[in-house]
Amino acid sequence: MTSVGKGATADLQGDYRALVVVLLSPLAFALVFASWTIFAVLGIELKRLLHFGEVQFALLLAVPMLTGGLAALPMAALARRVGGRRVMIGCLLLICPFLWGIAYSQSYWNFLLAGTGLGLGAGSLAAGLIYVASLCPRRHAGLALGLYGAGMLGAGLTYFMLPLISQAYGWPMAPKLYLLPVLLVALLLWVFAEDAPRAVRLAPQDELDEDEAAEGAVRAVARRLPPAAVWRLALYYSFFFGAFVALALWLPGYLAAQYQLPLKVAALWALAFTLPGGIGQIVGGWLADRRDFRDLRWWVSACVMVCLFLLSYPDFTMQIHGVHGDIALRFSMPLVGFALLLAIMGLAMGIGKGSLMCLLHREYGxxxxxxxxxxxxxxxxxxxxxxxxxxxxxxxIGVRTAGFMFLYAALAVCMLVMLWDPGSHAPARLPPPARGS
Known part of the structure; x- marks a missing residue:
């Protein structure tokens, strides 16, 4: 075979690998996220059956996120060492016994333990990110990462399917039915996906004297610490990611309580937030492939801040003593208006996540x-x-919309941090052209 033929075969293998990753990794992301949001819908029913309070319910929602946050970095490092595919498959298999255990849990502590185990699925998210970033074409990295991040649409699967399953077969059947697609995607990754080729690093340490070796060790430790610019971008991304995840978990219960909706209807209304968020992530990554979207952060932040400001207003009545008598003003956010603000905010958050992850890949890929x-x-x-x-x-505090107030304040802090980022005022830098394009 000629060198041209070998090169063409290698390109086809690389394209096949990238295509498989782009298709299967978002499915794995979606299933992990759907598993996390089980308690967003199921927990409301369990709260009524097991008679636990609001604080216990909030802890049940928070535990998977806490475990996932703690597991993200170690699992990402493990993915670089042994391969993203292996770590993704391992994490998908790891959450299966905890999904099965939910169906047979009978106390609050059993559900809390199951939620802790589900959080380990974040290793699949971190490994998938490393996997996609290592195999996707550089000129389409934003689109590939955006498609991967759109796996958050898995929350919609929970919102739509879980109330129907619970009503038809009882709530213990719901987590059991999640097992089949999780195992199926793990099998597809094992059969069709391949690990990215690992780069070989040459480190001629034997040629260094003792002083140079000591200096090299100090520099190696310093290199392991992320630079300040990475911390700033990661902090800013964490707002969009964390706020989106937390709202996806919280909104079904909020809508059911605020607007006296049945759980099934409240879960469907919550799709107004998650669906635009997933679409926005794809759009944000696609746009970020075409230019440096540092300035976009300000527009996205301003849009989200306006939405949070309006969503923060609780229902209120104001009485004004006028010249010709008292004037009563009443405000109550209608459900349609609330859903419209959620859709706009979800779309803006998705664009922010997609563009920021592409920026992280471009700067620190x-x-x-x-x-x-x-x-x-x-x-x-x-x-x-x-x-x-x-x-x-x-x-x-006694105000249900105080959560939106807290998010408003957190976003303001992130924007202040962004002001100190010298790169935010740097000229736009386009991604380098792909080889051969």
Whole structure:
């Protein structure tokens, strides 16, 4: 075979590998995210059956996010060492016994333990990110990462299917039915996907003297710490990721309580947030392939901030003592208006996540373990904090919309951090042209 034929065969193998990854990795992401959101719908029914309070319910929502945030970086590092495909398959198989255990849990602590195990599925998310970033074509990296992140649409599967399954067969059947697609995707990854070829690093340590070796060790430790710019981008990404995940978990219960909706109807209304969020992630990644979207962060942040400001307003009545008598003003956010604001905010958050992950890959793609893994870790920890903040508003402050107020304040802090980013005022830098294009 000629060198031209060998090159063409290698290109076809690379394209096949990338296509399989782009198709199967979002499915794995969607199933892990659907498993996490089981308690968003099922937990409301369990709260009524087991008689546990709002704080316990918030902790049940937060535990998978906490475990996932803690597992993201180690699993990303493991994916670089042994291969993203292996780690994804292992994490998918790992959550199966916990899904099965939910069906047979009888106490709050059993559900809490199951939620802790489901959080380990975040290893699949982090490994999938490393996997996609290593195999996708560089000129389409934003689109590939956006398609992968659109796996958050898996929440829609839970919103739509779980109330129907619970009503028809009882709630214990719901987590059991999640097992089949999880095992199927794990099998497809094992059969059709391949690990990315690992780069070989030459480190002639034997040629260094003792002083040079000591200096090299110090530099190696310093290199392991992410630079300040990575922390800034990861912190900013963590707001969009964490807020999206936490709201996806919280909205069904919020809508059911705020608008006195049946759980099935409330879950369907929550799709107004998750569906635009998944679509927006694809759009954000696609747009980020065409230019440096540092400036887009400001527009996305402004849009989300306006939505959060409007969503923060609780129902209120104001009485004004006018010249000709009292004037009563009443405000109550209609359900349609609430859903419209959720759709706009979800779309903006998705665009922000897609463009920021593409920016992380473009700037720090040589070490996606530290950049992408750190972003997912911070996002998971922020998502774990939010359910308790929502309960704080409900139970202690007495205002149900206080959760949106907290998100508004958190976004303001992120924008202040962004002001200190010298790169935010740098000229736009287009991605380098692909070889041969």
């Amino acid at each position: 040589d070490d996606m373990v530290r950049s992408g893994g750190l972003a997912l870790a911070l996002g998971g920890l922020f998502a774990a904090l939010l359910p308790m903040m929502f309960v704080l508003g409900n139970e202690w």
